[in-house]
Every structure is written in structure tokens, then in C-alpha cells.
Amino acid sequence: MLDPPDPPDSPDSPDLAGLRLLAHPLRLRLLSLLTAQAMSAAEAARELGETQANVSYHLRRLHDGGLLELAEEVRVSGGRARRYRHDAASGPSALAAGPTATGVDHRAVAAALAAELQRRAARRRADERGNITDAEVWVDPDEWHAIVETVSGATERLHSAARPPHTPGTIPTSTTLAMFALDDRRSPGTGGGHGGHGGDGAAADERRGR
Incomplete structure (x- = not known):
């Protein structure tokens, strides 16, 4: 299945650079997931239990911001699908290339980290x-x-x-x-x-x- 096109950005969409790239729990999950292997939007959506359209949107935003690299394009029924991978070493350079982070940016990332930590804590093995x-x-x-x-x-x-x-x-x-x-x-x-x-x-x- 082909990756669906990105939904249009809303007028209040955050800048796709700097720390704001990380200010979303799903983006944090995607970066973790794609550290060990390359995946398409469809594959990542199945693993995370999310819609393909939503995952595709965030994958492309992370790619545009330099936190994901296009690992390969594979032929699928009806066309081609793009697989992305995260190189952990790209984080510092990609974030440094963005605008100067503000207190609002840091708080937004902290909120995303806190939300993701809450989700994971429910699965903690004692x-x-x-x-x-x-x-x-x-x-x-x-x-x-x-x-x-x-x-x-x-x-x-x-x-x-x-x-x-x-x-x-x-x-x-x-x-x-x-x-x-x-x-x-x-x-x-x-x-x-x-x-x-x-x-x-x-x-x-x-x-x-x-």
C-alpha cells in the first residue's frame, strides 16, 4: 500500500525545526522505533497501533527536520513505499540547525516526554x-x-x-x-x-x- 499524502498543515502548526520537532509523543515513539530498523509508514503504523495517515504525516515532518533519513524505497502493490530510519547521531546536528530554542519550546518537549513516560510507566516490569x-x-x-x-x-x-x-x-x-x-x-x-x-x-x- 502506498503512503498517503500528508494532510495539510493547520495555520497554527509548529515550526518544523529545532526542539519543536520533538514536542509530540508520537514523534518520540517513531524515533525510538526507527532507531533499530527502517520502516514505512504502513509498517510503523501497524507496530504502534496508529493510523497510517497520522504516522506518515509525522514521519515526513521528522524527515524534513533532519531527524530521519530515507533508507530505501521498496516496490509494493500499486507503487512504491518509502522506508525511513533514525540515526541517533543526527539529533544534535538537526536540532542545532533550527531556530534558537525558547522556554516555550523546552516546556513543550518536556510535556511530550512526560506524556510518553506516563504511557510507558503503565507497562513497567517489576x-x-x-x-x-x-x-x-x-x-x-x-x-x-x-x-x-x-x-x-x-x-x-x-x-x-x-x-x-x-x-x-x-x-x-x-x-x-x-x-x-x-x-x-x-x-x-x-x-x-x-x-x-x-x-x-x-x-x-x-x-x-x-
Whole structure:
């Protein structure tokens, strides 16, 4: 089946560049799905339980924004279908090429991440080891940069380890991470911070008074 044409953009459609590309839960799911293999809109729609028209729309937006590459075109009954793949290394360069992100952009992405995390949390396996960490702490800038580099290396390993869905011997996993420095001029607190670190699925510490 051919990929359907994109529906027309609405007048209030977000800019298809920068962080706004990620501000949609389905786009986040598609990027994860297409990390391990190339898929057409029809194939991705079947895997995610979404309509082909909706998936096709978001695939093409992600492709236009540089977060997906056209891996191949395959002949199907009645024409050709395009298969897309996500290269995790394309993320930083594609997002950097967009307009300067605003606070609104960051909040929109955070909302999409939160929505996707809520969906995944309902499927959490209690018998598999996990980790939940939450930290709003003050650290030395050099140490912060080193930690970001360490975590970035771990995420590269995670993306490299990704396999197509339902591959024998694999388990589905979830990782949601956002690391960024804060503007201390907007801090309403007393100058303190908090942090929580948990292995085996332990909950993060809750900040008092929140």
C-alpha cells in the first residue's frame, strides 16, 4: 500500500525545526522505533497501533527536520513505499540547525516526554532492574560537563544496542533523560538542591515542600 499524502498543515502548526520537532509523543515513539530498523509508514503504523495517515504525516515532518533519513524505497502493490530510519547521531546536528530554542519550546518537549513516560510507566516490569534518578543540584561546571559527556556515551551505547521490535532474546526497555543547566535567576528556593538515586526501580527522593 502506498503512503498517503500528508494532510495539510493547520495555520497554527509548529515550526518544523529545532526542539519543536520533538514536542509530540508520537514523534518520540517513531524515533525510538526507527532507531533499530527502517520502516514505512504502513509498517510503523501497524507496530504502534496508529493510523497510517497520522504516522506518515509525522514521519515526513521528522524527515524534513533532519531527524530521519530515507533508507530505501521498496516496490509494493500499486507503487512504491518509502522506508525511513533514525540515526541517533543526527539529533544534535538537526536540532542545532533550527531556530534558537525558547522556554516555550523546552516546556513543550518536556510535556511530550512526560506524556510518553506516563504511557510507558503503565507497562513497567517489576521483575527487571531499573533506575529512577531525579536531581536539581548545584555542581562545579567542569564536573557537570564531564557528567554530561559520560551520560552521552551511555546513550550512544543504548542506541547502538537497539534491535528491531520482538527480536528473540531481547526485552523492551524505556529510557527518558533530559539534562540541562538552569538559570539561577529564576530559582524560587533557598539556594539548595535535591537529588534522588535509585537502582532496581527505587523511587527518587521527593523534594520537601513541593
